[in-house]
Amino acid sequence: MAVSDDTRTYENPFLDKLLSVPGLDVAVGSIERLLDWGTSNALWIFPMATSCCGIEFMAAAAARVDVDRMGTIVRGSPRQGDVMVVAGTITVKMAPRVKKLWDQMPEPKWCLAMGSCAISGDFYRDIYSVIPGIDTVVPVDVYVPGCPPNPQELMRGLMRLQDKIHLQREGKWSPPETRPERDKMIRPEIGRVGDEDRDPLLSSVQLDRARSLGLDGNEMRDNDDPTGRMLAPQTLSIGQHNGESPAAGSDA
Amino acid sequence: MNEAIAPLLGIDVADVSDFGMTVPADKHFALATLLKTSGYGLYVSVIATHFTEQKKSRKVPEPVPEHFQVATVLRKPVKGAALSFSWKVKLDVGQPIDSLVSLFAGADWQEREQYDLVGVTFANHPDLRRLMMPDDWEGHPLRRDYAIDTPHHPWR
Numbered sequence: 001m002a003v004s005d006d007t008r009t010y011e012n013p014f015l016d017k018l019l020s021v022p023g024l025d026v027a028v029g030s031i032e033r034l035l036d037w038g039t040s041n042a043l044w045i046f047p048m049a050t051s052c053c054g055i056e057f058m059a060a061a062a063a064r065v066d067v068d069r070m071g072t073i074v075r076g077s078p079r080q081g082d083v084m085v086v087a088g089t090i091t092v093k094m095a096p097r098v099k100k101l102w103d104q105m106p107e108p109k110w111c112l113a114m115g116s117c118a119i120s121g122d123f124y125r126d127i128y129s130v131i132p133g134i135d136t137v138v139p140v141d142v143y144v145p146g147c148p149p150n151p152q153e154l155m156r157g158l159m160r161l162q163d164k165i166h167l168q169r170e171g172k173w174s175p176p177e178t179r180p181e182r183d184k185m186i187r188p189e190i191g192r193v194g195d196e197d198r199d200p201l202l203s204s205v206q207l208d209r210a211r212s213l214g215l216d217g218n219e220m221r222d223n224d225d226p227t228g229r230m231l232a233p234q235t236l237s238i239g240q241h242n243g244e245s246p247a248a249g250s251d252a
Numbered sequence: 253m254n255e256a257i258a259p260l261l262g263i264d265v266a267d268v269s270d271f272g273m274t275v276p277a278d279k280h281f282a283l284a285t286l287l288k289t290s291g292y293g294l295y296v297s298v299i300a301t302h303f304t305e306q307k308k309s310r311k312v313p314e315p316v317p318e319h320f321q322v323a324t325v326l327r328k329p330v331k332g333a334a335l336s337f338s339w340k341v342k343l344d345v346g347q348p349i350d351s352l353v354s355l356f357a358g359a360d361w362q363e364r365e366q367y368d369l370v371g372v373t374f375a376n377h378p379d380l381r382r383l384m385m386p387d388d389w390e391g392h393p394l395r396r397d398y399a400i401d402t403p404h405h406p407w408r
Binding site: 092093126127128129 | 384385386393398400402
């Protein structure tokens, strides 16, 4: 868009005058483009940092990953903010306050959900006092997954938001981001008791171990055990997933 | 020290163990006053615990009714060390315990927290409201019989 050709002239003499000012030639264009440029490069952040994601957010605002170079100044007031970065777990008591602060922000405004807790509640999703994701309260434009996401990932989320603003200013359809799947976020890659691709001996030993514990968590002594069932000493090899049991060979 | 304090409050020394002593609820305030006058001026914490009813079984020789236990910790700062003193109060369901706000101003929010999460009532507390949960919350979340999936509009 920058007019670098000096021989080019405009019908409007004001534009020719503008072109003579060094550096102002980039401003000549449609007013939409000017607004686009100004909006996407001055995303002032209102930090809704409630927990440890806020620390990573501070790191993103500090010297090494400097989001200030994108024009994203961090403001402590919702009235001067464009982007609300929800960084942290939002509780049931906090959610109405978040909504109130979101309503105080002037249009245009965007919301960036940073971290697993803000996206879906993650570990705390099933706890009585935590809401399952900030997108149940305010509309979220960009999801930045991670626990917590590192500063570079937050910066990448801000750049995705810039792309979204560009597309919206051009009148194009910007596909809405979807919440990352919960299973992929929190479920670790371990086999659980009863899984088919897990060593059956390991499962049985684990179940025996669990059954031998009393209600108070202490292991029962043999005269305490009503069923007379005792944990047999066995040799375990966790890595073996083939059909034959490793303890069968040692018995013979 | 427990053995020294117990006769002052009329408690049998046999009830005192190494893990602190259990004080009747009506002696709670008197003990705190006595400790404060003897230098234990730092109110550290109050910990309320809920115990559900336990029937008689092989592990439980005597049936235990549902009750609460309130442990209070005071501290005496001395040079180079800090002496702590703690005692417990066993409460029945619905039985209030004396508030220590008139002795220690720092007990205000801590007792409100215990009231909020466990549901222990503190008598003579100046402002006994919920501290952490919303004001319209139903139930006390740190009770042992509190269901973790208790519905709360509009999230679950």
